[in-house]
Every structure is written in C-alpha cells, then in structure tokens.
Amino acid sequence: MTPQYASVSVCGVVSTFYDAIPLIFPKDYFTSHAARAFHTQCLQNVIRSDGVIAISESAARDLYLYTGYDLAKTQIVYPLVEDRFRKINPEELNSFSAPSLKDIDLSQRFILSVTGIHRSKNVKTLLEAYMQSLSLIGREIPLVIVLPSEGARLEFIRQFGTPLNVIPIAAVSEEELAYLYNRADFVVQPSLYEGFGYPVAEALSCGAAVITTTSSSLPEIAGDAALLVDPINVEEMAQAIVTLATDRGLRAELKQRAITRARLFHDPTALGTATYEAYKRVARSECRASPDRRPIAAIWSSMPPLDCGVADYSRELVDALAATHDVDVYVDGKYRPDAFIPTCARYRHPRDFDLLPEPTMNIFQMGGRSYQQFMYEPIRRHRGTVVLHDLSMSLGFYFLAKGGDALNEFEDKVVLPEGEHAHKEYGRMLAQFRDPPRDVLDGFFDRHKLLRWLVESTDSLLVHTEPLRSQLKEEYPDANTRTIRMGATDMLPKVRHLPMQSWRQALGIKPNALCIGCFGIVDKWKRLDLVARAFEELCNQYPTSVLLIVGRAYDAEYRQKLEALTKESRFGERIALIDYASPNAFHALMALVDVVVNIRWPSRLGMSAILVRALAAGKPTIISDIPEWREIPEEVCPRVTPGETALKQLSALLIGFASDPATLKAHAMSARKWFLSNGTLDAMRADYLSEAPRKQ
Incomplete structure (x- = not known):
C-alpha cells in the first residue's frame, strides 16, 4: 500500500x-x-x-x-491458498517431473522447511535443532531448505556455511513446491513471527505433517494439525523432529488432520x-448520520514535503484545527504529501469538493509560489476565506504564466479585473519591453497588486499583520480584511531530550561560545551578507563564536556571493552554510543555537514563521525595525534599523549577548513568555474560529 x-x-x-x-x-x-x-x-x-x-x-x-x-x-x-497446493495422488506424484530438483535424491526420506533468511524466520534455531536430532534419526533424512531466491540461498551459505546433511535450494516453482510438500516426511516451520504463515497453510493443504511454533499466527493457522514448539527452545524443537521422524503413526494422524484443517484456506x-x-x-x-459529528474544516494548500513556508504553516494549522474539527486538506495531486497528519484529517483532490459534505470553514492558503497556483479556479468556484501570505503573489503568478506560455490567460484573469488603469499600464509595459526587466516588473507590481480578482472571489481576506491589513484596506476599500495571529508548534517538548552539549561539541562549538543561527530561504532580502560581516566583528572579540546559515538558496548568484564572503573572511571556518534541514534537524539546530538573527528589508508587511518558531524555542531573536514586527516588544526582540548603521547595530547586539550571559538569558525568557501568550497553535486556532466566516 x-x-x-x-x-x-x-x-x-x-x-x-x-x-x-x-x-x-x-x-x-x-x-x-x-x-x-x-x-x-x-x-x-x-x-x-x-x-x-x-x-x-x-x-x-x-x-x-x-x-x-x-x-x-x-x-x-x-487469505486463500492456491489450489495447486493439494494432496497429489501416488501415480501423479511418481510421474511428476521437477527439472530444478534433478540434483536432489527425492526418492528417499527428507524433512522440508520453506523459509527465508530474515531473523524472524528463525533459521539458526532450526539448524541447531536439526543438528541435535541427527544422532537419533541418522543421516538418511536430510533437511531440504527452500529459499525464495538464489540471492537468499547464497546469503544462507554466507551466514551458515554448508551444514552437514542440509540442502539449501532456491528458484522452485509453485508446482515443484507442492511436489516437495507431498514428498516430505514432514515440514518444519520454525518462525518467530508470521502474519499468516503461508508455508504452514500450503503444507497442510498438501496433507503434510507439520511442526511449527507457538508464536504469533502459527497456532491459529495450524490448529490441531501440527506439533507446536517454543520457537527459541532448541531442545524442544529437536525432540519434535525426532518424534515425527520416528513415529509413523503420529505422522499419519497429522496428515489426516491437515486435510481437514486446510479446508479453511480453500473457500x-x-x-x-x-x-x-x-x-x-x-x-x-x-x-x-452521526449526531455528534464534528464540524469540517476545508484547508486548500501546498503541504510538506514541498519546500515552502506556506506548506510548513499549513501543516501546523491542520494540527491546530484538528483539536476541534475534522479537516479535509485539498492538494493538487502532483506529489505525495506528508502522511504525518492527525487521524481526523484526510488529503483530498480538488475534484472531491463537490462530492463531500459542505465544510463549516473553507480556507485557502495563498502565496506566490507555483505550489499554490492550483487554487486559482477553486477560489473562484468555492467561495471561502483566503489567507494571504505574500502581498506580491501576483508577480509570482506572472512568472509562472510566462514560463507556461500562458500570459494571455494571466492578462484576462488577473490583470483585467484590476481595472482600466492597471490594464493599460500593463499593455504599455509589454509594448515597450518584449521581456520586461525585473526592475520594471517590480515597479508595476508594486503599484498594482492585482488582487481585485481575489477580493471579488472571497468572503474575507486574512493576513498576519496589521500593517498589511491596513494597506489592503487602503487599496481595496471593499475588501473584508482581518488580522489573525501566526502560531507555531511548541518546540521545547520536541528537543528537551536531545543531547545538545554533545552535538555542539561534535560541531566544534566550544562550551561557552556564542552560536548564532539564521534560518529559512537564503535571499538577498534577508541581508545575510550583512549578518556575515557583523559576525566577523563579533569574532574579533569572541573568536570561538559560530554562525549557522540554514536554508536553501533559490538565487544562485546570491549564494555564490555568500560563499565568496565566507572564504574571504578570517573567520570563514566558523561559518556553516547548511543547504537543507529536515523538520527534525531544523528543530535540533534551532535548539542548538544561542541567538537567532532574522532581519530583512525592505518591508513586505508579512509575519515570519521563522520568527515565531525561534520565539517558541525560547531564543533571543534579533529582528529588523519594520512596521509589521513593531507589535513585538523590544525586550523580546531587539531591533536593527535598516540603513547605513545596520551593520554597527547588529555587531553591537551580538557582542552584547556574547559578553553578558544574563542579558541573553533574560531575552530568552521574554521570548518564551511572548510565544506562550501569542504564538501557540491554540492561539492561532482561536483566531481562525473567531475570524474565518463559518457556515452554520
């Protein structure tokens, strides 16, 4: 499956x-x-x-x-056992041709085991028991072991050698296997565990006497038609082998019971x-109908493992809403989404929406990445609430349309609804530039957000900062805009048990060294080159400090700039560029650092999930002094003002944390306190339940 x-x-x-x-x-x-x-x-x-x-x-x-x-x-x-596994009459048995068994003398007595080399098959115990029994049954009864493949046979020889009187074979057809079951004196199935135990059921179907174990399903399948032994008791298994090898009457009795028992598996x-x-x-x-059925929340979004902030945010939102709702998560079907969602949540395809009960909340998580493009038509068809993660998402849609040779459709569906003024300016831009340069595009999309189609297609627009809500309201006065808090998973329970000091030591971080972390997409907007220069200033006074930059760079040129800056620095060996971290590794690295630097400008008026996660981990976090983050007190997050003095300010803050552990601890406590009051998943769920329009 x-x-x-x-x-x-x-x-x-x-x-x-x-x-x-x-x-x-x-x-x-x-x-x-x-x-x-x-x-x-x-x-x-x-x-x-x-x-x-x-x-x-x-x-x-x-x-x-x-x-x-x-x-x-x-x-x-x-399950059923194939009908080819049956009691074969003596004439048919004597005339059977088995080419792959030609090197084995099957006219004599032998013991059969159909098994594998996995530890659950318990072959080692079988071999030890058989060797113990040889002194009593003699060498005239070899043990034939049928393995599933030639590779398994060779591995058997590698592990166990070629034990006396043991014949390992492989590549046996089902017809030949049925022949072996019928020919064998008896069958031994020594497994430690079986979900069903096909070899036992097949052997019984062929009328074979069977020895198997008291483990898992084997007593259930064998019933009273087999001798049962302790799978880890070599002496008990050896005694059962001797008993069946020397007691013709017991073998005959078990063979008769086998035919009766096997009827269960042929119906x-x-x-x-x-x-x-x-x-x-x-x-x-x-x-x-269920009178206590929980309300349904429909979430349209990209989801992990897609590498984008909207996916990570939505994964946590599903966790939050699952406390009170059954959650239908609509994805585009082009990838396998993360299976680790609550049991009351299910992934759905967009075409399923009309076939399912109407949700009480219908929420679209919109950003500017290609991963969210599939929601354009569903937003227009199934009105709901849109959570806007990126005010410049229309620029992203433009590039997607350009790459997919769909600019005409982009003009009709996104530009035209914005109004005549925007449409004419767009036309003039394309007339002047066949392929408009980035600065021209930035200017156009800064003047025209091209969100009119979204405003007209939704019940409400939710954003995570008040400055962003104010700008939307200014540009689209008729829009129903509201602000909700961004929440994050509480990291501390996830990382408390991790051996942080030994991990820091393994990374070459000295016990009292200041470790700084920058997390998220590597982009020039995040001023990581400035962070690297401030780190060099820190190392001039505290040379054991370490800087971890964790995140993927989609701008290759900027990544190369950072790498060059690192190589040129006298402290470059103290900077680690980590391209990707799995969710668990992300949590570990966030817990490992002492300070997080999360600066960016110019302002995009959006909240930062990395910022909330850093505060959840109780990390002092240095941020830029931009409008969207001014609601966070400075004792929680010290500020760097964008501009010429930013390097000096950031250097001073880092040096201050390195020189004053008490200040570092105070900021850590303030960060954690702010998170517990404002940034938990419970807080985010409360805002969604309060602000997202609900159908009764």
Missing part, C-alpha cells in the same frame, strides 16, 4: 493489514531513515482507515497492541463474503 492511496479519498477507506514484523524487528527492517519514514507513512494510513481487514487474529491483535487501532473496526479474513465464497461485509460495514457507517 502506498501512502497516497489510503489518505486521499472521497469515501470510507478499508486497509488490509498483513503483519507487524517491521515493528517487532525494527533494526532488521529500518536500515535507513527513508525506510522507517515510508513504513511509518503506510502505518499511519492503516490507522486512519475506517476499517481494517486483518489476515489473522494474531495480526489484528498486533495492530491493536502496536497502534491502538480499534479491534471493533477490524475484520478477520483468512473463496467465505473469503468473498467476509471481504464484502468489511467494505459494506464501512460504507454503511459513512452514510449513517
């Missing part, structure tokens, strides 16, 4: 759960972070399902034990009926 299928749906979801082996043997399965993340995504989808089909009672129990999934929503449905009607009932039960619950 791939993550996107179970989490993007317009109906109830039923997942099939096979086993919990990766959770029980994590070191063997999760050999990389990617493997762990992918399995976690798949498991999250199962947990979010409206119903689950489990292939055994054992699998259902494990799903509950490891995830807490409601057993009442789980249906046990045994397609029972399988179909049980599967249908599982789906019908979910479909019925979907249609049944």
